[in-house]
Amino acid sequence: MAVAELNSAFTKTHFHSSQLSFLSRSVPKHQHCDFPTLHRTQQHARISCSVTQNQVQAPAVQIQEPKSKSDCYGVFCLTYDLKAEEETKSWKKLINIAVSGAAGMISNHLLFKLASGEVFGPDQPIALKLLGSERSLQALEGVAMELEDSLFPLLREVSIGIDPYEVFQDAEWALLIGAKPRGPGMERADLLDINGQIFAEQGRALNAVASRNVKVIVVGNPCNTNALICMKNAPNIPAKNFHALTRLDENRAKCQLALKAGVFYDKVSNVTIWGNHSTTQVPDFLNAKIDGMPVIDVIKDRKWLEEEFTEKVQKRGGVLIQKWGRSSAASTAVSIVDAIRALITPTPKGDWFSTGVYTDGNPYGIAEGIVFSMPCRSNGDGDYVLVKDVIFDDYLRNRIAKASTEAELLAEKRCVAHLTGEGIAVCDLPGDTMLPGEM
């Protein structure tokens, strides 16, 4: 997926100015407040207020010292009691969602979807924990300000920071978008190493401070191997909780099949993306359906399916970069939403979705120990099972296993062995290994 920003420095920074400016705006005139000098290392502004006797008081929101919310932002530093207000009484318990690369383009689309309730539902209050880099700090404040100004009822907390050990505290979802993009002349092995370091650190941070059942969706490229590195550095979190985002590829495949068949894309189901989120991925038309019928019975042009369709999906990201001048952001955000929803709502009967998950115990004969996109179903509890009844023919088996995508992921894994605790890295990446955006 497209890349937001590199989270390289893990120094502690805290944000006070907006808290102060917010609070100074909102404190009624008849109150007297002292704003002590802030020190950079202080956790929170200490604000003491006194109200003169007999004065009308009880502001709508009790002004108080913020609880120990690390780096809470502006209006989100206020405390509240969800059970105290009639309209929020029936709401579910607040969930913590961490997002890395939070000042980037993908996040800019995603965060507002999360905050609006369209992802987790209209009765699910959320806390957004935004991870940025030192370089993106200002932008991150801008994001937090826009979230403030949007007045989303379900958005109860926003905190920003650059230390994953703080930002990932109690996270129940971690959407890891931030990664360094491959620059001109940069070897893929270098990219794997640079981004691998980030995801190793974030894996350790999740392991230390996140919820034990945190669901992790890795978006930053190369997302399959980044997810593997993250997972290997978080041994106390179940391996199956780690995902690499291939839902965008699934959506792209559905669109192309619909276009060819002349139907709207809601008629296309059972599309699997096998393997790596790279140009070696295998979009599976053999098991896919249009209006409940096998795609190969509807689109009888096998050559088109094997060649044009497959390549279009594999390289869609690159074509988009040529048009836009940057990689996909809005459609990536939409596909992250789809990926989350696929895990928190029961999969429609007979259908499935694609996600990159750990291959240990897979029923397809795919090499173990890698993160590979496969067909999954969920009963809506955040978990998934691999779909067993899929058809393979020689073409599909060959494309998945022997030809490239599995070999590519195994090579990437060898290349990051120093980051997964599996010994010394040996980088023998196939020459043509490319992200969808690299053409």
Ligand code: LMR
């Ligand atoms: C995409 O699929 O759109 C992105 O992953 C492309 C890229 O390489 O950034």
